[in-house]
Amino acid sequence: MSVCPPYAPFFGFSGVTAAVSSTVGAAYGTSKAGIGIAGLGQFKPELIMKSLIPVVMSGIIAVYGLVVSVLIAGGLDPAKDYSLYAGFIHLAAGLSCGFTGLAAGYAVGIVGDSCVRAYLHESKVFVAMVLILIFAEVLGLYGLIVALILNTRTTDDVQC
Amino acid sequence: MSDPRIQVAKLQEQSAAGGVLATLLAFAVALAVVPIGSYFISLWYLFDGNATYAAITAIVAANIVLVSYVVISMWEDSSSDKTSQVGKQFETKKSR
Numbered sequence: 001m002s003v004c005p006p007y008a009p010f011f012g013f014s015g016v017t018a019a020v021s022s023t024v025g026a027a028y029g030t031s032k033a034g035i036g037i038a039g040l041g042q043f044k045p046e047l048i049m050k051s052l053i054p055v056v057m058s059g060i061i062a063v064y065g066l067v068v069s070v071l072i073a074g075g076l077d078p079a080k081d082y083s084l085y086a087g088f089i090h091l092a093a094g095l096s097c098g099f100t101g102l103a104a105g106y107a108v109g110i111v112g113d114s115c116v117r118a119y120l121h122e123s124k125v126f127v128a129m130v131l132i133l134i135f136a137e138v139l140g141l142y143g144l145i146v147a148l149i150l151n152t153r154t155t156d157d158v159q160c
Numbered sequence: 161m162s163d164p165r166i167q168v169a170k171l172q173e174q175s176a177a178g179g180v181l182a183t184l185l186a187f188a189v190a191l192a193v194v195p196i197g198s199y200f201i202s203l204w205y206l207f208d209g210n211a212t213y214a215a216i217t218a219i220v221a222a223n224i225v226l227v228s229y230v231v232i233s234m235w236e237d238s239s240s241d242k243t244s245q246v247g248k249q250f251e252t253k254k255s256r
Contacts, residue, residue: 046237046240047237048180049180049183049184049233049236049237050233050234050237052184052229052233053229053230053233056187056191056226056229057226059191060191060222060223060225060226063191063195063196063218063219063222064219064222066195066196067195067196067199067215067218067219067222068215070196070199071199071211071212071214071215074203074211075211130230141219144215144219148212148215148216151211151212152212
């Protein structure tokens with residue numbers, strides 16, 4: 001049983017791909033909030049600029065996944081030894097960021113849709129909407145922090 | 161077409177349509193370019209290859225773009241409120 005088998009990079013690259021599944025959450029968030037904005041835009045087009053905040057937040061969630069993917073991919077180098085330990089770390093980092101991105105995007109979409117529709121009738125909902133969206137956003141941030149902490153462990157000394 | 165309310169509304173609509181699209185395009189480009197650009201620039205020139213600090217820089221940059229969008233959208237909303245208040249002034253003068 002070798003510590004650095006040749007199939008170890010498979011797990012590393014799987015981590016890279018798993019991190020981009022936060023884009024699925026961001027897509028759901030964008031589309032669900034977009035439905036609400038399309039509804040609001042029929043009646044008060046001047047509110048559209050402020051109502052696009054959920055869409056921008058969904059974009060940020062996708063950026064979290066992108067940054068983790070680039071971070072993990074930067075640690076993969078065929079010229080160096082790559083242990084199975086590092087492969088599993090990268091897979092865990094990618095999965096944690098991807099799943100929390102899914103959750104955060106889902107939350108942003110549903111909250112964005114309902115709050116944007118409510119903002120049409122009551123302008124004081126705006127502050128509440130931004131607060132709730134921030135809390136939904138940091139769910140994705142937690143996964144990113146876990147991914148960052150995990151990724152620092154790949155420099156642990158593992159002798160092949 | 162000398163009714164000042166109609167003039168104000170037309171000006172508002174024109175400035176709103178052009179201005180909103182330009183702002184949105186600028187933010188879309190910024191959201192795409194700023195995080196990944198700041199990641200690589202800080203990785204190569206600031207942090208000497210320490211990828212964790214570069215990732216933190218990229219996340220902070222992305223959140224700065226988000227906060228600036230929120231601030232700009234609220235500022236634009238309040239400035240368009242002021243033009244509608246000017247329109248209301250015309251309204252009260254006319255009703256005298």
